Amino acid sequence: MFRVLQMLTLCFAITVLGCSKxxxxxxxxxxxxxxxxxxxIGVAISPTQLEYNSDYRRIAFAQFNRFTPxxxxxxxxxxxxxxxxxxxxxDSLVALALQHEKTIHGHTLVWHNQLPSWMQNFKGNKQxxxxxxxxxxxxxVSHFADKVPSWDVVNEAFEDNGEFRENIWVENIGKDYIxxxxxxxxxxxPDALLFYNDFNVAEKSKKCKAIVEHLSQLKEDGVPIxxxxxxxxxxxxxxxxxxxKTAVDAFVEKGFLMHFSEIDxxxxxNGDMKLTDGKLQKQGRRMKALVHIFQQIPTDQQFGITVWxxxxxxxxxxxxxxxxxxxxxxxxxxxxxxxYCGFREGLVN
Ligand code: XIL
Numbered sequence: 001m002f003r004v005l006q007m008l009t010l011c012f013a014i015t016v017l018g019c020s021k022x023x024x025x026x027x028x029x030x031x032x033x034x035x036x037x038x039x040x041i042g043v044a045i046s047p048t049q050l051e052y053n054s055d056y057r058r059i060a061f062a063q064f065n066r067f068t069p070x071x072x073x074x075x076x077x078x079x080x081x082x083x084x085x086x087x088x089x090x091d092s093l094v095a096l097a098l099q100h101e102k103t104i105h106g107h108t109l110v111w112h113n114q115l116p117s118w119m120q121n122f123k124g125n126k127q128x129x130x131x132x133x134x135x136x137x138x139x140x141v142s143h144f145a146d147k148v149p150s151w152d153v154v155n156e157a158f159e160d161n162g163e164f165r166e167n168i169w170v171e172n173i174g175k176d177y178i179x180x181x182x183x184x185x186x187x188x189x190p191d192a193l194l195f196y197n198d199f200n201v202a203e204k205s206k207k208c209k210a211i212v213e214h215l216s217q218l219k220e221d222g223v224p225i226x227x228x229x230x231x232x233x234x235x236x237x238x239x240x241x242x243x244x245k246t247a248v249d250a251f252v253e254k255g256f257l258m259h260f261s262e263i264d265x266x267x268x269x270n271g272d273m274k275l276t277d278g279k280l281q282k283q284g285r286r287m288k289a290l291v292h293i294f295q296q297i298p299t300d301q302q303f304g305i306t307v308w309x310x311x312x313x314x315x316x317x318x319x320x321x322x323x324x325x326x327x328x329x330x331x332x333x334x335x336x337x338x339x340y341c342g343f344r345e346g347l348v349n
Contacts, residue, residue: 024284027341034065036347038299040103042066042306044262047093049314055334059310067097068105068261068306070316073148074114078140082118082132087143094147105259105306106144106151108197109137110181112167113156120168129172134184141188150193150303152229152261153185154178160200162210178214179223186224193303197229197261202239202247209250216254227257227303232290233317235269236282241289248293258297260290262308264327265339266317273324280326284338284345287329291346307343310334 034041043064049056169177228251311330329340
C-alpha cells in the first residue's frame with residue numbers, strides 16, 4: 001500500500017512539474033556523440049566556418065567523425081569551367097578533416113542545382129553529353145580516390161509524384177543517366193560506396209516507391225548502387241515517425257546501406273515562428289526517434305547519421321527559404337539544444 005501511495009505521489013509530482021516521461025533530460029555535450037554510437041556520426045561542413053569560427057570548429061572536431069562538405073564538393077565549386085577544376089578549397093578541407101581522423105562523405109556529383117553555367121549551357125549530342133558527364137564524374141572521383149571513400153553520385157532525380165525530375169541530364173542523355181553515373185563513378189574508384197540521395201522520401205509515397213523500384217532494378221542489373229541517402233529535412237510536425245520508418249524499411253528490405261544524410265528539423269512549417277520550450281522539446285524527441293529508427297536497421301546496413309550543420313545560425317533553412325527557424329542541435333551561442341540531448345539519449349537508451 002505504501003508503495004502504491006509512493007508511486008501515486010511520484011506520478012503526481014512528475015505531472016505537476018511538467019516532467020512527463022516525454023521530457024528530455026537536460027544534458028551537456030561533454031561526451032562526444034560519435035563515441036556513443038556504433039556507426040559514424042556526420043555533419044555538413046563549411047570550410048569557411050571551420051577556419052574562422054572557433055566554436056564551430058571545436059564542436060565539429062569534438063562531436064562528429066564524418067564530414068560531408070556542405071557545398072565544397074558540388075559541381076559549381078569543383079568544376080567552374082569545362083576544362084578547369086578548382087580543388088584548392090576542397091583539398092584543404094579534406095586534408096584538415098583527415099588530420100583530425102574524420103571520414104569524408106562526398107556530396108554530390110550529378111544534380112540539377114549548383115551547376116556551373118558552362119554545364120547548364122552545354123551543347124552537344126547525346127554521346128557528347130555522356131562523355132561530358134563521364135569526365136566530370138571521373139576527374140573528381142579519381143582526384144579524391146584515396147581520400148573520399150563514399151559519394152552521393154546522383155542527387156534528387158525524382159519528383160514528389162514519382163516521375164523523373166526534368167533536368168539537363170535526363171533531357172540530354174535520357175533516364176539511363178543514373179545508371180551511367182554510377183558506372184562511371186565505380187570505374188574511377190572501384191572501392192567507393194556509391195549512394196543515391198533524395199528528400200521527401202518519407203513524405204511522398206509515390207516518390208519513395210519510384211526510387212525503391214528504380215534503384216532495386218539497377219542493383220539487380222549489376223549497377224554499383226550501394227546505398228540510399230534519405231535527406232530528412234523534416235518538420236517538428238511532419239512526417240510521422242511511422243511514415244519515416246515505412247520508407248526506411250522499403251530500402252532496407254532491398255539490401256541498401258542507409259544514410260540519414262541531411263537531418264534538420266524545422267520548427268516553422270507555416271511562418272508563425274515562436275520559439276517555445278515545448279517546441280524545442282518536441283524537436284529533441286523527434287531527433288531521438290530518428291536515432292531509434294536508425295538503430296532498428298540491421299547493423300551491416302547502417303551507413304550513418306548526418307546532421308545538416310552545427311548551429312541554428314549556420315543552417316541553410318532561414319536564408320534559403322526566407323524564414324526564421326531553429327532546425328539544428330546547437331543554438332546561436334553554440335550551446336547544445338534539446339535536439340542535441342535527444343540525439344544523445346537516442347544513442348544511449
Ligand atoms: C544546401 C546548402 O546547405 C546551402 O548552403 C546551399 O546554398 C544550397 O544547398 N539538398 C541537398 C543539399 O542535397 O546539397 C542542399 O544543401 C540542401 C538540400
